[in-house]
Each structure stands twice: as structure tokens, then as C-alpha cells.
Amino acid sequence: MPALFYHVTQSPVEEVVASLLQRALGQGWRVELRGTDAARMDWYDQRLWLGGDEAFLPHGLAGGPHDNLQPVLLTTAPKPEGMQAIMALDGAEVSLDEIAQKERVWILFDGRDQQALERARAQWRDLTGAGASAQYWSEEGGRWEKKAEK
Template sequence: MGQVNFYHLTRSSLEEVVLNLASRAVEQGWKVELRGTDSARLDWLDQRLWLMGSEASFLPHGLAGGPHDALQPILLGTAPAGDGREAMMAVDGAEVAAEETDAHKRVWILFDGNDPQAVQHARGQWKTLTGAGAKAIYWSEEGGRWEKKAES
């Protein structure tokens, strides 16, 4: 099983964390699948990513369903990309199947720590994925910076 990193967002915005993690993945030459649950929310995130950062830190990405999906370094969609991407990021409660952790070098599950339902859903994902044998690491930013709080 692959490694799953759970990011408990309490201070940083979703788009800031996506920008940070995805930028580092792309720098390593990885293609990233960013999976959400709602197309409108992914449209919003797509727009935010275009506006964030400087010209030097531009993060190339696109919404799934276009003619060049396979070429996109970061592909935003609501369904599995299925094209051999090295990394996957799940936001807004998007599901991650246990077998998907083997197919990626890294999986990130980002959840809003200020939303009790999101926290409960992430706990369920932790239990399911670790129960299937995935190595999981829980990261929290409660002290103002990211700290590893638990590891399976």
C-alpha cells in the first residue's frame, strides 16, 4: 500500500495548501490528479489557482474533460483520472479507494478542520485506508505550522 497524508486544515485555505503541495509534486516531475466532489467547486478552485502566486510560480493545470487531459500536469476532476498519475489529492470529502493508494506515489486527503462533518469523514477514511494496509500520516497546523501528529 502507498502513503496517504491527511492534512487537517485549520489556518491555511484549501487553495494555499493545494498550491503548496501540488507545486512540490510538479517540481518532482509528478502528474497530479486533484479530485473533488462538485464540479462548481472545482471550477472555483481552477480560477483561484490561475490567480494565485506570481508568474514565476505559475501552476499549470486544467479541468478534466478537455482534449488534452493527459498532458495536464494537474488535472482537476470528480472521477479517477485513470491515466497513471503519480500523485492524487482528494478535497471536499472526495473518496479514495484503498487500491488507489498503491497506484500513486503519494495521496493527500485535505479536509476542513473547522467543519465537524469533514473531520468525521476524514476519520472514516483514515480507518478504512489504514485497515486496508495503507501507511497514513496525519498532519495538523494547529500550532501555526504543519506538524506530524500521528502515523500508522
């Protein structure tokens, strides 16, 4: 599977995260939601609890006693055991091996943040340069469209 780069421009990133997580859980996948900052992952932890009964996303923060049972594990470090998918946020690293081994890898970045754009471009160059296949998706037209594939 290719790494899926999601250029978020119209929706709040957390809404895209929640939507993709719902779909992944519907596929029966366990997902590692990987960020770069513990405080930001705490923020996502709180945000995912606010969805209400219909939109609730079962999850936990890494470091708890039941990490290996969490459908969605929020972390700042790779947790390769038992996860079928990785969703990388805020420039979190994803390796070539992870892309090859997982059912799905998403790399989400906020298109309104120039630093995030530059980091995503660097990740694209690094991963595709190392041989990973990748797709670039953008919502700038109001809906998700595949803009590039390598």
C-alpha cells in the same frame, strides 16, 4: 507510500493545495486534484489561474481534449492513467489500490468544518482498516507536524 492526511486549520485550504501542487510539480509528478463537486472544481480552476507568473500552476479541468497532457488535472472522477499523485479534497474517495500505486496521495480536510472532520476520520478508519498505511499531519501549532501514523 502512506496516505497523507492534512488537517488544515491555520491556512486557507486553497493555499495548502497550491503549495503542495508546486512541490509535486517540482518532483516532476502529474497530479490529479480530485474533488466531489464540479462547481467547486471550477472554483479551484479559477483560483489556480490567479497565482500570477511566479505562482502559476499549469492545470486543466477534466473533460478537455488534452486531459492526458495536463500537469494538474482537476476532476471529480478518478483518472488513473499517467498520474503519479492524487490530492483529494472535500471528502473525495481514494482507494486502497490508488494509495499503493501512486507516488503520493494527500487527503486534505478543513479542520474548521465539522462535517469535513467526520468524513476524514471515516476515511482514515476505512483505509487503515483495509490495510493502508497513513500519516496524520496537523498545522494547529502554526506549522505542519506529524501527529499519528498507522
